[in-house]
Amino acid sequence: MTTIQNSILGNQSVTRVLLVVLLITLAVLGMSLSLGDYSVPPADIVKAVLGLPTQDPESSFVVVTLRLPRVLISWLVGVGLAVAGAILQGLTRNPLADPGILGVNAGAAFAAVTLIVLFPVVAPMYLPLAAFSGAFVVACLIYLLAGTGEKSPLRLVLVGVALAAIMGAFTTLMLTFGQISNVSIALVWLAGSIANKSWEQLWQLLPWLVVFVPLALLLARELDTLQLGDAVAKGLGSRVTWQRSKLLLVSVALAGASVAIAGTISFVGLMAPHLARSLVGSIHKNLLPVTALIGGLLVASADFLSRTLFPPTELPCGLLTAALGAPYFIYLLYQRRQR
Amino acid sequence: MNATTTNPQRYYTRILSLAIAVLLLLLGIFASIAYGAADISISQLLTAFTNFDDSTEHIIIRTMRLPRTLIASMLGASLATAGVLMQGLTQNPLAAPGILGINAGAALAVVVMVFGFGISSPSLITLVAFIGALLAAIAVYYLGSLGQGGATPLKLTIAGATLTALLSSITTGVLVLSERTLEEVRFWLAGSLAGLDFNLFLTVLPWMIVGLLTAFALSRQINVLSLGESIATGLGQQTGWIKLATASSVIILAGSAVALAGPIGFVGLVVPHLARGAMGVDYRWVLPYAAVFGADLLVWADLAARWLIKPQELPVGVMTAMLGAPFLLYLVRWQVKRG
Numbered sequence: 001m002t003t004i005q006n007s008i009l010g011n012q013s014v015t016r017v018l019l020v021v022l023l024i025t026l027a028v029l030g031m032s033l034s035l036g037d038y039s040v041p042p043a044d045i046v047k048a049v050l051g052l053p054t055q056d057p058e059s060s061f062v063v064v065t066l067r068l069p070r071v072l073i074s075w076l077v078g079v080g081l082a083v084a085g086a087i088l089q090g091l092t093r094n095p096l097a098d099p100g101i102l103g104v105n106a107g108a109a110f111a112a113v114t115l116i117v118l119f120p121v122v123a124p125m126y127l128p129l130a131a132f133s134g135a136f137v138v139a140c141l142i143y144l145l146a147g148t149g150e151k152s153p154l155r156l157v158l159v160g161v162a163l164a165a166i167m168g169a170f171t172t173l174m175l176t177f178g179q180i181s182n183v184s185i186a187l188v189w190l191a192g193s194i195a196n197k198s199w200e201q202l203w204q205l206l207p208w209l210v211v212f213v214p215l216a217l218l219l220a221r222e223l224d225t226l227q228l229g230d231a232v233a234k235g236l237g238s239r240v241t242w243q244r245s246k247l248l249l250v251s252v253a254l255a256g257a258s259v260a261i262a263g264t265i266s267f268v269g270l271m272a273p274h275l276a277r278s279l280v281g282s283i284h285k286n287l288l289p290v291t292a293l294i295g296g297l298l299v300a301s302a303d304f305l306s307r308t309l310f311p312p313t314e315l316p317c318g319l320l321t322a323a324l325g326a327p328y329f330i331y332l333l334y335q336r337r338q339r
Numbered sequence: 340m341n342a343t344t345t346n347p348q349r350y351y352t353r354i355l356s357l358a359i360a361v362l363l364l365l366l367g368i369f370a371s372i373a374y375g376a377a378d379i380s381i382s383q384l385l386t387a388f389t390n391f392d393d394s395t396e397h398i399i400i401r402t403m404r405l406p407r408t409l410i411a412s413m414l415g416a417s418l419a420t421a422g423v424l425m426q427g428l429t430q431n432p433l434a435a436p437g438i439l440g441i442n443a444g445a446a447l448a449v450v451v452m453v454f455g456f457g458i459s460s461p462s463l464i465t466l467v468a469f470i471g472a473l474l475a476a477i478a479v480y481y482l483g484s485l486g487q488g489g490a491t492p493l494k495l496t497i498a499g500a501t502l503t504a505l506l507s508s509i510t511t512g513v514l515v516l517s518e519r520t521l522e523e524v525r526f527w528l529a530g531s532l533a534g535l536d537f538n539l540f541l542t543v544l545p546w547m548i549v550g551l552l553t554a555f556a557l558s559r560q561i562n563v564l565s566l567g568e569s570i571a572t573g574l575g576q577q578t579g580w581i582k583l584a585t586a587s588s589v590i591i592l593a594g595s596a597v598a599l600a601g602p603i604g605f606v607g608l609v610v611p612h613l614a615r616g617a618m619g620v621d622y623r624w625v626l627p628y629a630a631v632f633g634a635d636l637l638v639w640a641d642l643a644a645r646w647l648i649k650p651q652e653l654p655v656g657v658m659t660a661m662l663g664a665p666f667l668l669y670l671v672r673w674q675v676k677r678g
Binding site for chain 2: 145146155158159161162163165166168169170172173175176180181183184187188190191266267313315316318319322323325326329330332
């Protein structure tokens, strides 16, 4: 009875939540396209995006060439990180899990920093590839070392921490002994920044999301089943190991692609699922879409603020997501727990 | 508890493990004093203590290697003990002193000082780092005590992880903005024992001793507390005070360690696991063993850090992760096989 009621109530409010978040997102994206060092009136934004001639020819250049790819990338990165985080929190049954624990950040950071510090000349070209490979290799290693038994969620976390520490040590090594100007560049990547992104990076990122976000939605029901524990899930006919592997792959692909483009942006994978859960509950069919939209909204807002708060200085986007995320978690601590 | 202490086999295993750890430490101390960039014979080493003349070799031993070795052992003991207390307090196997925000607070304080005032004398760094660690830890403890139920393990962990993420992204943000600050603090940030001032160590030493003694004195209470808060309360324990005393000890130990040598990771995370593996659940054994083994790890890590890329040296924080992480990996597999 209660579950039926919940799901009916759920569907209505889920649609409503999705609509509201979408509207806020559009507003933020619009503001982000319009405001900055060079302001563009709303009418010109629409014209520029549609490819029509604008009043001021520069508007078209600013909007289409400079701002649009950046805005879209920030949104996509947010979506990717958020969905990856939601999957991981579901898989490990740990509300503190975020893509960082799969070694994705540590692996990407090590590869990216090494590339920037040792081969600064070719770095810009191969950076996304290197970061993604780093993330993927470390995630695979963690998966292999943790195995797939009953206890694998906890082992996953522990092995993740161990490998992240090793990678972190090597990264520190690079940061300590590298040439200072290169180290500075590496730090910008580490801090998470979406500045200076172009259409090229957007096209690199987009396919990953187009493939893996729908896949995540398809696997939502499996995620719910795994929540019940391995024994129950097996009893319900779920091929636990296989499903878990698929979900992990989706999570790593999404997080890896996002990190590869934008660097380490913290808190989104952790925070977006929490926010979404407080809005629509924890059934993944509802949770994942809301999480995705909230994640996109968070990073798009953070990127907008990073550009406009202290012009002409650009803050790292990752700093702003942390500045937004930390108060939220502290607020969570205030809240009474329901059960 | 009685059952475990009266079991003679268990008792002998514990004594043996402890003896091995002590032996390893003595060996490490000897090796650390004997080995270095300058070749010094064993006989010269001995006469440096028995029959000191003003030769360069004797001065190197007495003023450089001996102090460094002592500092390494005390740091290792402090970090490992703090780690055991943290994991006991939060009942979280991933809790390390860093999770109370101690390292992040210290790092931010130092970075802000160097960035804002351009001063970086070692004694000032120590003072400011300690204040930063203290403030961050108090903030985490306060935030973790908000809401229902006081300072529960989960809330402490969330508050700590949140504040750590926030503080470290601010630190990265400052370093991105100022290359000069990066240049000055990056070696400290990696955790290093190079060129530490012995007098500075002597001012910090009493704190460390107080912290260690507090920890050992609390071991019986922590045994009770680790049964779970409600049981401890039922047994008549004033858990609030015990938790506060434990947290103070952690802050003193980890705070003075980070103040002296920068954030040295992994000792506080991995040694408690090893200590529990060897000693079981009785903190009256776990704490002393962890202290000795922590000293082991840091002395040997420092030795390796000096030897690997001689005549230069690696930051010891990098070495502890490289030596400690394989331990943790092994432990994860071994523990799960047994469980």
